[in-house]
Structures are given as C-alpha cells and as structure tokens.
Amino acid sequence: MRVLLIEDDELVRSALSETLDGNGFEVDGLANAEDALILLGAGQVPDVLVTDVNLGPGLDGFDLAELARARHPDVEVILISGTTPDLARRATGRHERFLQKPFEPEQLAAKIREAGAERGA
Numbered sequence: 588m589r590v591l592l593i594e595d596d597e598l599v600r601s602a603l604s605e606t607l608d609g610n611g612f613e614v615d616g617l618a619n620a621e622d623a624l625i626l627l628g629a630g631q632v633p634d635v636l637v638t639d640v641n642l643g644p645g646l647d648g649f650d651l652a653e654l655a656r657a658r659h660p661d662v663e664v665i666l667i668s669g670t671t672p673d674l675a676r677r678a679t680g681r682h683e684r685f686l687q688k689p690f691e692p693e694q695l696a697a698k699i700r701e702a703g704a705e706r707g708a
C-alpha cells in the first residue's frame with residue numbers, strides 16, 4: 588500500500604517512515620504540502636495520505652487534504668497533530684481519521700491498514 592506522509596518535523600517524519608516501511612508500506616515522506624502537491628500533480632497517487640495539520644508557513648494539512656481529494660477523490664486521509672483541531676469546522680466532506688500526538692508509530696500503521704481496507708486497497 589502506498590502512503591504519502593507529510594510531516595514538517597524531520598525526526599518525526601523519519602521515525603514514522605521507518606516504522607511504516609518496516610510494516611510493508613511504500614512510503615514517500617515530505618516536509619510540506621507544496622511538495623506533496625507537486626508529487627500528486629505528477630500522477631503519484633497514494634492509497635493513504637497522512638498529514639500533520641500544522642505544517643508551518645504555507646498550506647496546512649486541511650488544505651492539503653482538500654486539494655488532494657479534489658484531484659484524487661479516492662485517497663484516504665489521516666490527520667495527525669499535537670494540538671486538537673476543530674475537525675467539524677474544517678471537514679472536507681468525508682470522514683477524517685485523526686491521531687493525536689504523541690502516538691506510537693504502530694498506531695499509525697493500524698490506522699493506515701484500516702483506511703486501506705475501507706478503500707479496498
């Protein structure tokens with residue numbers, strides 16, 4: 588299963604990528620939404636998009652989820668954050684999975700499997 592992981596913290600991104608890779612996922616890890624949009628625009632469509640809500644300057648995780656789904660409606664989205672976002676206010680019209688940081692990398696792997704199963708990947 589292909590996963591696109593967007594996390595601005597390099598250490599967190601590296602640790603999550605390593606764990607997910609060890610769980611058999613094909614992972615592309617990027618630091619910001621703009622780079623993710625370039626990848627998505629090039630036709631590299633993940634089964635599951637995992638994005639931090641707060642990505643620093645530029646687009647946030649909600650923006651990225653909305654744009655990704657506009658281009659690729661079947662992509663599943665998992666939002667991660669160290670804060671508690673107002674998911675109802677920023678919902679993209681579909682059920683969003685959410686993990687509150689800190690979490691164990693295995694919890695993310697389980698959420699990705701759940702999302703993939705729902706997608707039929």
